[in-house]
Amino acid sequence: MSPDDWHLTEDLDGFLARAGDFLRSRPALHTVPLTVTEALRTRGADAYGAEAPIFGRLERAGEVRAIFFRTPPRRLNLTPLTPEEADSLADYLADLGRPLPGVSADHDTATAFAEAWQRHTGATPTLYERQCLYRLGTLTPPEPLPEGRGRVAGTQDRDQLMLWYREFVDAIGEVSSSDASSWVDARIASGRVTFWETPDGTPVSMAGVTPMVAGQIRVAPVYTPARLRGRGYAGAATVEVSRAALAAGAEEVLLFADLANPISNGLYQRIGYRPVTDFAVYDFSCP
Template sequence: MRPDDWHLTEDLDDFLSRAGDFLHSRPALHTVPLTVTDALRTRGLHIYGTEAPLFGLLREDDGNVRATFFHTPPHPLNVTALRPEEAEALATRLLGLGHQLLGVSGERDTAAAFATAWERSAGEPVSVHQRQRLYRLGELVIPEPAPEGRSRLAEDGDRDLVMRWIEEFCTAVGQPGLLSPAEWTDARLAHDGIALWETPDGTPTAMASLTTRVGGQVRVAAVYTPADLRGRGYAGAVTAEVSRRALNAGTHEVLLFTDLANPTSNGLYQRIGYRGVADFTVYDFGGVEARH
């Protein structure tokens, strides 16, 4: 195939009008492009960085969309499933335009194919930043025994706490500066997307958040317990609670990503009822740590 077979645009509305049906056709595997493009549409094109995002799609011979990508600099390129020759053509197209990338994120084989093509064509070293697994909730299992306390929605009065915790979360997962704590917190508070677990005396001990629902799916994200409170069941309890809330709201698919290098979190989510869907990989390019 030719590099020019990829249609590129900076117009989000144009991209969604062409690729929206494709993204909604597999909401679990396309959870990231669905939620990111929804955030860009509702909150502005520069919420992830000062540079304009770039979008792209590839069509089959019959005109149907076959694959897409989006890039919100300085975060890694995000691609849907690609054949090796499609990944090669995309790398060639972006390099020909002088487009700079710090990394790529996608399903395991796709990310590997694009990283290999980029390394060969750009002459830059590539390295694995993180291996991830996408999980889908099956039958929810509430952890027993539950820790003392209860879950509640975060409110405006919790804003400073949540901002501090999301900053600590990003540092704990090796991605300091990944996002703006204030921007992230305000967006989640606006749609009741953060739950806290608190002890009987009202002390918050853990949090978990939900993305907005797009295409019938939501994603659990930023599950965090401060280091001195871990090992007491708070993370499992608050994750189960946000998962229950999502199901009760009529969500068809409740999803989450884990770091495969963390057996504790992978085991926890499976005990709650999450089952693996696919493995993803994030690569860094040029010896620079990429962020998403």
Template sequence: MASSDPYATWQLTPDLEQFLAGAADFLHSDPVTHTVLLTACENLRTQGLAVYGDGVPHFGIRAAGDGVVEGAFVWTPPHRLALSPLADKTAADDLAALLFDAGEKLTGVGTERETSEAFARAWQRHTGASAEVAFHDRLYRLGTLTPPDPAPPGAARVVTEADRELLIRWHREFGEAMGEPRAMVSGTWADTRIAYGGITLWETPDGTPVAMAGRTRRIADQVRVAPVYTPAAHRGRGYAGAATAEVSRAALAEGVSEVLLFADSANATSTALYERLGFRPVRDFAQYDFTH
């Protein structure tokens, strides 16, 4: 049964620094599982609160009676609520009740599968909205990197400002292929990734870009590979695997402890590729969409 007073367990704030002051230790206690929340906070901190759009970001912390943090969320409207896994599923009902009482209109939620399902059901109960699974994804961590052998013809290189228009186009194409709205406007995304060398291209011997693999900023001694994209005309030739392996190799060379990625659980081709490269499953996640 849900607790009678969600206001006593969840504290909400629009202030990123206040949120980080309370949630940082909790997020860093399991940085692999909390990779999405950590990355979102780092982007908001370094790129500004409008990096994900015009909506005002919301943050929240769930604390036990002794003050120990047990959960957290980051919400950047109009995107899905990014929620930490919650051991106590009544916390999901508490949060749904609190956000509903505040008049918020969530478009969805994404987190570890059981927590995501619990929150989606709670949101339905409190709001009458419908909740549908958008997709299931699986979090992977790199064990021993095993690059493709032989690698496809060509070589990898990190993007420069000259690649901006290509990145914008491929970012849009990737979103269309995924059927998912992108978290950032394509131009902002391209500028952000160029600034820290966050995209690696695979080029054929004649210098034609045929695939890209990205990486998030290093935070909590980890990076996450994202996105990985090959235009349709160049698929099936090993370019994505080569680019992913190079991004992973470069991250390991920098000394990071963890290289992570998410893959669509229903895409057998991509999951098989990542497992051949040395990535191993960590946890299943689910993304829900709400319709009011």
């Protein structure tokens, strides 16, 4: 196949007009591009930083077969590609002279693209993280739940959410594409973060969700301060937001977990989440 089959744009509306049906055709596998493009559509570029996002699609015979996007400074994100398609995309982007910090996609796609990027640019890929995408089956709350209750975070919790958001970003070693205040304000306004709090009203864990797009909602992030872990708080918070997502009409409730963390993977499976597929994240060094 030819690199000419790839089409690049910064026009989100035009991109969605061509690729929207493709993205909605596989809501689970496409959960990240669905939620990111929805945030950009509703909140504008402020949702993901000052530098303009880029979008691309693979189109043959008038049909979209795959897409990519990048919200700088984050890595390139891809929908599933064959090795030949991954190579043609690497060739296309390398010819444009656009440096990439890394790639995130399902495991086979990410690995194929990382190898192709090395061939075309000389950059060295390093596996940063392996993740599992989970889909909720039958929600099964842990027994017993820790004492306390779930509560949707409000404006009075802004400082707490700011602190925990920064701690979460630091803990996972990611580069935030939006500032903490924007992240917090958007989620408070839409009621998309839930605390688990102790009987005296002290927040001890949080779980957030993405807006519903194409019938899917993704649980993200889940965070408990290190000193409070191992007490069931994260599981309780995750159950709360999962139940709320189902009540809101979500056909699929999803989440990602770091495969290097057996505790979180075991927790999510115990409360009813089932593996869909593995993802991989690679970083690229400069050639």
